[in-house]
Amino acid sequence: MSTGPGADSAPAPATPDSPATHDPAAPVAAFPAVPDPAPGGNAAPAAPEAAADTAPAAPATASRAAEAPGRPAEPAGPGRRTPRSPSMFSSLGVRNYRLFFLGQVVSNTGTWMQRIAQDWLVLSLTGSSAAVGITTALQFLPMLLFGLYGGVLVDRLPKRPTLLVTQTAMALTGLVLAFLTLSGHVHVWHVYLAAFAVGLATVVDNPARQSFVSEMVGPDQLQNAVSLNSANFQSARLVGPAVAGLLITGVGTGWAFLLNGLSFTAPIAGLLLMRGRELHAGRRTPRGKGQLREGLRYVARRPELIWPIVLVGFIGTFGFNFPVWLSAYADDTFHAGAGAYSLFNTLMAVGSLAGALLAARRGTARLRVLISAAAAFGALEVIAATAPSLWLFALLMVPIGIFGLTVNVTANTTVQMATDPAMRGRVMALFMMVFVGGTPLGAPLVGWVTDTWGPRVGFALGGAVSLAAATAVGLVLARLGNLRVRLGWHRGHPRVRFVPRTRPEEQPATV
Numbered sequence: 001m002s003t004g005p006g007a008d009s010a011p012a013p014a015t016p017d018s019p020a021t022h023d024p025a026a027p028v029a030a031f032p033a034v035p036d037p038a039p040g041g042n043a044a045p046a047a048p049e050a051a052a053d054t055a056p057a058a059p060a061t062a063s064r065a066a067e068a069p070g071r072p073a074e075p076a077g078p079g080r081r082t083p084r085s086p087s088m089f090s091s092l093g094v095r096n097y098r099l100f101f102l103g104q105v106v107s108n109t110g111t112w113m114q115r116i117a118q119d120w121l122v123l124s125l126t127g128s129s130a131a132v133g134i135t136t137a138l139q140f141l142p143m144l145l146f147g148l149y150g151g152v153l154v155d156r157l158p159k160r161p162t163l164l165v166t167q168t169a170m171a172l173t174g175l176v177l178a179f180l181t182l183s184g185h186v187h188v189w190h191v192y193l194a195a196f197a198v199g200l201a202t203v204v205d206n207p208a209r210q211s212f213v214s215e216m217v218g219p220d221q222l223q224n225a226v227s228l229n230s231a232n233f234q235s236a237r238l239v240g241p242a243v244a245g246l247l248i249t250g251v252g253t254g255w256a257f258l259l260n261g262l263s264f265t266a267p268i269a270g271l272l273l274m275r276g277r278e279l280h281a282g283r284r285t286p287r288g289k290g291q292l293r294e295g296l297r298y299v300a301r302r303p304e305l306i307w308p309i310v311l312v313g314f315i316g317t318f319g320f321n322f323p324v325w326l327s328a329y330a331d332d333t334f335h336a337g338a339g340a341y342s343l344f345n346t347l348m349a350v351g352s353l354a355g356a357l358l359a360a361r362r363g364t365a366r367l368r369v370l371i372s373a374a375a376a377f378g379a380l381e382v383i384a385a386t387a388p389s390l391w392l393f394a395l396l397m398v399p400i401g402i403f404g405l406t407v408n409v410t411a412n413t414t415v416q417m418a419t420d421p422a423m424r425g426r427v428m429a430l431f432m433m434v435f436v437g438g439t440p441l442g443a444p445l446v447g448w449v450t451d452t453w454g455p456r457v458g459f460a461l462g463g464a465v466s467l468a469a470a471t472a473v474g475l476v477l478a479r480l481g482n483l484r485v486r487l488g489w490h491r492g493h494p495r496v497r498f499v500p501r502t503r504p505e506e507q508p509a510t511v
Helices: 048-053 095-126 129-156 159-182 188-217 219-250 253-263 265-273 291-300 303-319 322-333 337-361 367-385 390-417 421-435 439-453 455-480
Strands: 483-490 493-500
Touching: 095 129, 095 159, 095 188, 095 219, 095 253, 095 265, 095 322, 095 337, 129 159, 129 188, 129 291, 129 322, 129 421, 129 439, 159 188, 159 253, 159 265, 188 219, 188 390, 188 421, 219 253, 219 337, 219 390, 253 265, 291 303, 291 421, 303 367, 303 390, 303 421, 303 439, 303 455, 322 337, 322 439, 322 455, 337 390, 367 390, 367 455, 390 421, 439 455
Parallel strands: none
Antiparallel strands: 483 493
């Protein structure tokens, strides 16, 4: 399962002497120099340059007074608490979220076991990287075709019963594939069909799970919970591939499918044990016409939503095709078999787990972090594509995992925190449709390039596209935010910052 989770609606900028208003048509600066008040208090005053350098990705909620770029925040009102930095595991203090988290630990481990076993089974049956790409594409094709409709359903339906249905459906899919494999009757089209069935369940499961996280922990803990979800997913990624490698070489892929199907009992039990009265249940959207178009218009009018979604679309389509590349590197480039494939995935998970824990320590999500991480991710893929030895290639999986996870968490949190709760299901469905649904387009293309010109060319191509997308979106956001790039040194290291452009009236008069 993929991870991720919302807060409040994004306001239009307000002048210091006028109340904040929520104008859906008003554009918001992509790199706003508007401090985001921490839970329980207002943001501290910020100078223009400092505000631009540390500007959060999400504007403040409509209920709070929005501040003009570079202007000091209003004093905190009586009775407001001093903001505190969240601890790395603070959201686990919420009982409902703790049950959810523990269930996902078990289920995510099984999911990673099935993912590794599925890719290796297809490669064993066909001997083709393109076939692995087709399997991956079929798993994410439903998100591309029906993702937005899934978001509309999620905004209408109660989240917990919806998740019980989707988790049960995915459990049954794993058990059926296990039966076919263990009985010796499995064919590649069975795997294709199972991947497509999982994808259909994911259309509703992904936006429902992400929206449900905010209902469990509330807006104050959302950033921390999103990061811990990713840490959960990536820690399972450490165990799942290792266990899958042992099962594949020892008893066969069918047992990995069986254990994955059984692992869904943990999240289902967690959902059933939750206390409904402790949920921050959001307002459900009543059934009506034009809700899909309404969601698209909502995103199109907000640069702080649309450009992160565009960036993750390019990276998800071209930069995250690791099932294609890593299986080909293990089998064709280094001739090391399933053990090497498991090692590559495990080391990438180590980096991803580190990236998730670092994200949990950060209190806010910033667009400059997103752009920098995306650029580093693409550059590292290009470098890894030229690695001459297996161990150097394997070690590069760690930083690739760190920056790839940083892109995922930062983009996810940025989009959720800037979205009205009533629109969150549709917005997150669009986010996942672009991020995950682009795979059906990219995976077969990358698989064909990998089969035709080799894994190195395919991997380098994905990294180059990711790097180019990060650069282009970063420049667009800087222009929309009236910013410029400043290069310098900080404590002996190069530093890149976005700072406000000097306005003509602020320039010194010439004599």
